[in-house]
Amino acid sequence: MRVMVIVKANERSESGVLPDPEMLAEMGRFNEELLKAGVLLAAEGLHGSSKGVRVRFGGGRSTVIDGPFTETKELVGGFWLWQVKSIEEAVEWIRRSPFQKREAEVEIRRVFETEDFGLSFTELCAQEARQRGQQAAKN
């Protein structure tokens, strides 16, 4: 299974200050370990929300709202995508991360796989296939 490991933002990341060199070095080592174990699919850190925007939809309109956003704890500071066998494996890996010695909150979420869609996804495929068939018939 694939999981997204979401690292929550904090005041420091939101203020635009880069992590201290020690943290960066430890994180580099941790990422290397993930890579060597065949677990790491992607890893990205995000700029503070002051450099981002939100787009809100409603009433048939869209509104663009500039950052920063205040609810720091709800913001995402960065993420990984990991290929693991179970959520427990992801938990075991994150316990080996540099966060172990620090204050942080990390959220681990399963990524949808085809099987998870079950029948509805199959129906969607069928619908799509029918549409393509009709399209082909027209041509």
Next chain:
Amino acid sequence: MVSSVAMTATDAPYERDARQTPDAGRVPDARGAIDAVWRIESARLIAGLARFTRDVGLAEELAQDALVAALEQWPAAGIPDNPGAWLTATAKNRAIDQARHVRMRARKHAALGAELEMDQRLSAGGLEARAGDEIGDDLLRLIFIACHPVLSREARSALTLRLLGGLTTEEIARAFLVPEPTIAQRIVRAKRTLADAHVPFEIPRREEIAARLASVLEVIYLIFNEGYSATAGEDWMRPALCEEALRIGRILAELAPAEAEVHGLVALMEIQASRLRARTGPGGEPVLLADQNRAQWDRILIHRGLLALARGEACARSRGPYLLQAAIAASHARAVSAEDTDWVLITALYDGLARVAPSPVVELNRAVAVAMAYGPAAGLVITEELEAQGALRSYHLLPSVRGDLLTRLGRYQEARGEFERAAALTRNAREKRLLLDRAAACAHAGTDATS
């Protein structure tokens, strides 16, 4: 050199598998966590132990013993801060106890020297303090020994999944649709074969490395293809084999970064896996590459595949079979639609593949590519040569491809015969129906054309 410890260990009639021993008192959460620790640590643990025992079978059993101890102690005591070190220390203590025990029993035997030696290696204390490079070398040795050519392909696959993937006997059995005792026996025999053949725990010498690496890559790709051939509704462990093979491939790519073909295989698997979602239709029927909805292709895996391909091409003096196959897969992956496929490039890559790894199946694929690039008549010529050779006499895809090319040339009567021949050769009911439908369509088109 085989120690007598090794002989006692491999004489065990059945595979011991700590995670299958019943234990009513286990807390479910701890169990999941211990499985996860095993998943992460087992290969490195076994590899590190094998360096000292010089016997992979024994190393694996010591590691299993440590796992049994963890299953007994961790649910109550909690998972240690450094579970890997805990398992290593426990296994090492077991090894020392066992060596002493055997030495007492076999004092008069010549094996004494070997035991003493192992004892010394163990008490030299290197096991916990191994540097990253050493761990990597040990893992590489473990991969090479699990895929050793003295073992059958089946044994290599099972042992690789067991030692490198940390899979249980039960999981491997489910994945290969084989009864569990068969896999258990296969692993026991494989370990015994390695011990009997005195296969050293070593990275192969320079002159051997190409052949040994080929054996490793073959096993990984075999595991991948077993997973790739899984059909809808089968046990989820089967498609999971693709993930296992990819994981082992990715590990190998970091352990042997200068080996172009390793990157080639990883690239090939990443790109093939990117199409897993798109290659079956709503009824579970296979969807051909040209008809797949490319929006369903996994972009992350394609990206990783293209990176691996570039890495391989950067260190290749000449492209081997995996790099060439990966380059072909990459050409399809780069095409936004089936019409955008660069068939001229793909034809050139198949020409290269036919030179380095000639086979009738490669030739048939080349015929298809040539037909796409230069017209059906050019492809048909290649299939006629294949017909003349007779190597693919019972392979349904040859008449199926010929039927396709003949249809495109408007030679419906001949095409119909080919589709019927293909239908008679395939064992897959769904495919058979598809081919008979095409034969019927040809009959229809044939009468239309003549009337």
